[in-house]
Amino acid sequence: MKRLIVLLTACNSLFTSMAAAQAEKASDSSPKWLWIDRDAKSETIFGRRAFTIASLPQTAKLSITCDNGFIAFVNGTRVGNGNEWEKRYEFDVKKHLQVGDNVLAVKATNEGSKGGLVAKLMMTHKNSKADVVVTDSQWWVSRKAHEGWQAPSINTEDWQRPVLLGKMGIAPWGNVFAKAGSRNKESSATASEATVHPKGFKVEKIYDVPKAEQGSWVSMTIDDEGRLYCSDQGGKGLFRVILGQGNQAPKIERLPLQISGAHGLLWAFNSLYVCVNEGSFGGHKAGLYRITDSNGDGDLDKITSLRKLQGSGEHGPHAVVLSPDGESLYVVGGNHTKPPLPETSAVVSNYDEDQLLPRSPDARGHAAKIRAPGGWIAKTDPEGKSWEMFCSGFRNQYDVAFNADGEMFTYDSDMEWDSGMPWYRPTRIYHCTSGAEYGWRTGTGKWPSWYPDALPPAIDIGPGCPTGVVSGLGAKFPAKYQQAIYAFDWTYGTIYALHLRPRGGSYLAEKEEFVTGVPLNVTDGVIGKDGNFYFAVGGRGTTSALYRVSYEGEAPTKTVKIGNKKGRRERELRRQLEQFHGKQDANAISVAWPHLSH
Structure with a gap:
């Protein structure tokens, strides 16, 4: 009997292999790299390929990748995602197919260099026949997510045929499907148990986010009543979190608003500010929005666009933060x-990028055409009417926070592919001041920290993926941790506590590992009204969860109200001189002249 089972299993495998081999011989079975055009620019496109099958297959494997990232759907159901184009992603999609009409749909994102999508869906049947769907001229593509674009049958009148860039194996991608390291499941990380390192602290997971209904959370804020607001990175929407007492589970409410994909949330001026990055859920594309309660019934119901922003993806618009004086937004x-x-x-x-030696762009084309000012921080009023460029020259800073002195700090990213090169700049903490330039330039054009017109970092952290930045002010923690700035590293699952030391009109910093986990894809956090530290994990389609850090030790937790006395005179002088930025003033020279030695 065992021999018979083995024989039948072998025959089944043989028929499956024969079916796959027959499909490979078909003239149209070789997948092509495709895109909407040949331009190299940051954009998101939507592609679809309808097909019909007479019977359900015995196996159905989707192989796919995209430069730079993708989310794949079969008949409207999300089946997988990825953001490393060098790897072949493979998903079992058998259960999502149906007899008759089907569709493979892909949201594809490019980040500046040449974009390319390649895919192959192999379906084998018991009768040794096979169906294969590949990226080819039969696809439809669009820059707009048309209604029902993931459904099997739609009107493609407003769509266009793709530009075929070449067969698998062409430069710059090569034969990606032949490389090792393919993945058999959707790219995701489960929320692990976190560890808090300083003595007397406790960390606990208080909520597991159901990804199918609530998405993957990447931003967070808190309102005047102590309720949290979180946003899915994709199109699942915004969620209000009512924290429970003690060990009670939090209550989660989805806001009935057609807006999502926010990398930045802020409660201020009795409003919820939303900095949209991803997609165009409800027609709300990248930009800054203000959501208010229009009739006083306690429900947020009115969305007002304050300013559109051009950019999206992981290097697009990010945080929105309240100024220390409570009068402006950053x-x-x-x-x-x-x-x-x-x-x-x-x-x-008046940016210029003249260099003594010719610039060498990234060999794989990342950000090759991006020019100064690079990443930026702008200041605006509560109505978003008047904007001022505050500082610039970052690579990809996700968030900012203020210390007890009212000074701003951010955590800027590295270009990991530059590691080992003379121009590599590790992830770093910057003190952000008015008019400052931090020297990011594409390729080998990055400014060294010793350039006199580029401000140096407060500390270099090392390789990583910066996300949230949170001030410890308001926490029921010992004074040292109230005064700390907390910087989130998504890749290495670490929240650093940064202890600042004044130096002249600026600061140096020392880092301490505060919370770690493997994996622990930390995204954003807030200090709650109860004095606890709440943070979320998620992003890039990974599983989200909500955590709480509290202090149970014996050290005093009295609120810190006074900032650093050391360096106060220098900071006040710096701020006095900053008042002349961005305008002409006859008194500027006479005020600044005596202080040129600083």
Whole structure:
């Protein structure tokens, strides 16, 4: 009997292999790299390929990758995602197919260099026949996510045929499907148990986010009543979190609003500010929005667009943060986000990229055509009417936070492919000041920290993937940790506590591992009204969860109200001089002249 089972299994494998081999011989079975055009620019496109099958297959494997990232759907159901084009992603999609009409749909994102999508769906049947669907001239593509674009049958009148860039194996991608390291499941990481390192602290997971219904959370804020607001990176929407007492589970409410994909959330001026990055859910594309309660019934119901922003993806628009005086907003944009056409600028904007030696761009084309100012931070009023460029020259800073002195800090990213090169700049903490330039330039053009017109970092962290930045002010923690700035590293699952030491009108920093986990894809956090530290994990389609850090030790947790006395005179002088930024003033020279030795 065992021999018979083995024989039948072998025959089944043989028939499956024969079916696959027959499909491979078909003239149209070789997948082509395709895109909507041949331009190299940051954009998101939508592609679809309808097909019909007479019977359900015995196996159905989707092989796919995209430069730079993709989300794949079969008949409207998300089946997988990926953001490393060098790897072949493979997904079992058998259960998502149906007899008759089907569709393979892909949301594909490019980040500046040449974009390319390649895919192959192999379906084998018991009768040794096979069906194969590949990226070819039969696809339809669009820059717009038309209604029902993931459904098997739609009107493709407003779509276009793709540009075929070449067969598998062409430069610059090579034969990606032949490389090792293919993946058999959707790219995701489960929320692990976290560890908090300083003595007396406790960390606990308080909520597991159901990805199918609530997505993957990447931003967070807190309102005046202590309720949290979180956003899915994709199109699942915004969620209000009502924290429970003690060990009670939090209550989660989805806001009935057609807006999502926010990398930045802020509660201020009795409003929820939303900095949209991803997609165009409800027609709300990248930009800054204000959501208010229009009739006083306690429900947020009115969405107002304050300013559109040009950029998306992981280097697109990010955080929106309240100023220390509570009167203004700061908005953060990564280096693939064009400046928001500010009415004024504290930064000298006559950028030039002349170099003594010819620039060498990234060999794989990343950000090859991105020019100064790179990542930026802008300041605006609560209505978003008047904008000022505050500082620039970052690569991809995701968030900012203020210390007890009212000074701003951010955590900027590295270009990991530059590791080992003379121009490599590790992830680093910057003290962000008015008019400052931090020297990011594409390729080998990055400014060294010793350039006199580029401000150096407070500390170099090393390789990583910066996300949230949180101030410890308001936490029921010992004074040292109230005064800390917390920087989130997504890749290495670490929240650093940064202890600042004044130096002149700026600071140096020392880092301490505060919370770690493997994996622990930390994205954003807030200090709750109860004095606890809440943070989320998620992003890039990974599984999300909500955590709480509390202090149970014996050290005093009295609120810190006074900042650093050391360096106060220098900071006040610096701020006095900053008042002249972005405008002409006859008194500027006479005020600045006595202080040129600083």
